[in-house]
Amino acid sequence: MNRRASVLREMGLAPVWRLRDAPGATVDSPPAESATSAAVAGDLEPVAAVAAAPASEPAVLPARTAVLPTAPPLVAPARVATEDMDWAALEAAIGACRACPLHERRTMAVPGVGDRAADWLFVGEGPGAEEDLRGEPFVGQAGKLLDAMLAAIGLARGRNVYIANAVKCRPPGNRTPEASEMAACQPYLERQIALLQPRIIVALGRPAAQTLLGGEVKINAARGRLFDRAGIPVVVTYHPAYxxxxxxxxxxxxxxxCFARAALAPR
Incomplete structure (x- = not known):
């Protein structure tokens, strides 16, 4: 079994079906082990999934692109002036932040991790218990699944990928961050985006999507649509923990x- 097949099995998606006769779609031929009319592994219903294409020829999903009007980002209280911070100053400010009650129970703040010149930015909800101990996002079981998801489209943690969270400190009991907590952390995420200038942002879960898009978001309704955030495309999908x-x-x-890679904004 090759590496790609192993990654897809980790995600519960092997073997993968090929899209055929889809109007307007272009799909590379999948490897032999993927071009089979077998049901997707596990209890999933049969799904037509696009096989990962080389980075130079991204897969295209048919009739799914719908560019929505720009949604303004959530306006956060002016608790911290981050506009002139470089990476070092920004991470120091996050580590010393007392802007909301989440700092009271944290072991470590979790700024983010990855390539600071990355094209891809993945934004999750908030740190969990293991992230709180290690100071790095997505290092538990959800992190392993995220790594498999990245590998499935030819990406890897730390290589052309930066990973951050909507809130930088762990909410008690891993609960969903409150609106005030996300607003307090908003300036930090805004500055991370400004420093990165990513070509695409993937929002992992509803809290991350709402932080990035500035309003109520329902994952099922937002999937398959390309949101514009100050010129940067945003794709919404499920959080790995979900x-x-x-x-x-x-x-x-x-x-x-696959949809996100097809939508990757040109430089």
Whole structure:
């Protein structure tokens, strides 16, 4: 079994079907082990998923692109002036932040990790217990799944990818961050985006999507649509922790990643 097949099996998506006779779609021929009319592994219903194409020829999903009007980002209280911060100053400010009660129980703040010249920015919800101990996002079981998701489209943590969270400190009991907590952290995420200037942002889960898009977001309704955020395309998909609890939706996440790569903004 080759590496790609192993990655797709980790995601619960092997073997993968090929899209055929889709109007306007271009799909590379999948490897022999993927070009089979077998059902997707596990309890998933049969799904037509696009096989990962080389980075120079991204896969294209048919009739899914819908560029929506620009959604303004959530306006956060002016708690921290981050506009002139470089990476070192920004991470120091995050580590010393007392802007909301989440700092009271944290072990470590979790600024983000990855390539600071990355084309791809993945934004999650907030740190969990293991992230709080290590100071790095997505290092638990959800992190392993995220790494598999990245590998499935030819990416890797730290190589052309930066990973951050909407909030930088762990909410107690891994609960969903409150609006005030996300607003307090908003200036940090805004500055990370300004420093990175990514070509595309992938919002992992509803809190991240709402932070980035500045309003109520329903994942099922937002999937397959390309949002514009100050000139940067944003794609919304499920959080890896959700996928661990709901593996039947892994195929949808795989579809979203293919869609994101097809939508990658040109330089």
């Amino acid at each position: 996928l661990l609890r709901n593996p039947q939706d892994k195929a949808k996440a795989w579809e979203d990643l």
